[in-house]
Amino acid sequence: LFNHLRRKGKAYQPRGSKYAGRGYIKNRISIDERPKIVEKKARIGDWEIDLVIGKGHSGALVTVVERKTKFTVSKRINDKTAETVTAATISLLKPFKDLVFTITADNGKEFAYHERIAKALGAKVYFADPYGSWPRGLNENTNGLLRQYWPKLTDFKKVSQGEVSAVISQLNNRPRKTLDYETPAKIMAEHMALLRA
Known part of the structure; x- marks a missing residue:
C-alpha cells in the first residue's frame, strides 16, 4: 500500500533538464565542484533543497533535507519568487547553522539569490548540471512522503504552517532502516x- 501511495500519479522526472531554461542564475557553482565527501554522506551538514508545488502553482513548500540523517525542515510559502524562497530557506536553516556546510539545488530561478543564502548560513550552494541527470533519490523520497499528505492538486495557500510542521515532525520521528532504526530527529538532536557542549 505504501509503495502504491508513494508512486501514484505521474512518474517522477528529474527537474534538471526540464527546467534548464527557466532563468539564468548568476555565479552558480556546479555540483561538479562539490566536495566528494558530500556524495559519501560521511558527515552531517550537507543538505538538498527543493520545492513541492501546489495546484496551479498556488503556494508551495520549501523543503530542505539533510543527506546523512534524512532530517527535514519545511516552510509553507505563498509564492515561489527568489525573494520568498531565500527568506524561507534562511529561516529554516538558521537554527542549524553550525551544521550547514553545503546546500544542493536544481536550476530553478527561485534559487537565484543563492549567494544571500550562502552568506547568511556560512555555507556553499551548489547547482545540478542543467543538461544532465542528478540523482535525486533523497528529495524524491521525501517529496513522495509529503505527497501522501498533500496530493498534487493541493492548494498550499489553504494549508497552515502548523499543519506542515506537524507532518514534518512525524517524518523526523519515524525510525529509518538506513539509520539502523534510529530517527532523524534523535540523531540531529544528539x-x-x-x-553546544
Missing part, C-alpha cells in the same frame, strides 16, 4: 547537543 549532534546539536554535542556542538
Whole structure:
C-alpha cells in the first residue's frame, strides 16, 4: 500500500533538464565542484533543497533535507519568487547553522539569490548540471512522503504552517532502516547537543 501511495500519479522526472531554461542564475557553482565527501554522506551538514508545488502553482513548500540523517525542515510559502524562497530557506536553516556546510539545488530561478543564502548560513550552494541527470533519490523520497499528505492538486495557500510542521515532525520521528532504526530527529538532536557542549 505504501509503495502504491508513494508512486501514484505521474512518474517522477528529474527537474534538471526540464527546467534548464527557466532563468539564468548568476555565479552558480556546479555540483561538479562539490566536495566528494558530500556524495559519501560521511558527515552531517550537507543538505538538498527543493520545492513541492501546489495546484496551479498556488503556494508551495520549501523543503530542505539533510543527506546523512534524512532530517527535514519545511516552510509553507505563498509564492515561489527568489525573494520568498531565500527568506524561507534562511529561516529554516538558521537554527542549524553550525551544521550547514553545503546546500544542493536544481536550476530553478527561485534559487537565484543563492549567494544571500550562502552568506547568511556560512555555507556553499551548489547547482545540478542543467543538461544532465542528478540523482535525486533523497528529495524524491521525501517529496513522495509529503505527497501522501498533500496530493498534487493541493492548494498550499489553504494549508497552515502548523499543519506542515506537524507532518514534518512525524517524518523526523519515524525510525529509518538506513539509520539502523534510529530517527532523524534523535540523531540531529544528539549532534546539536554535542556542538553546544
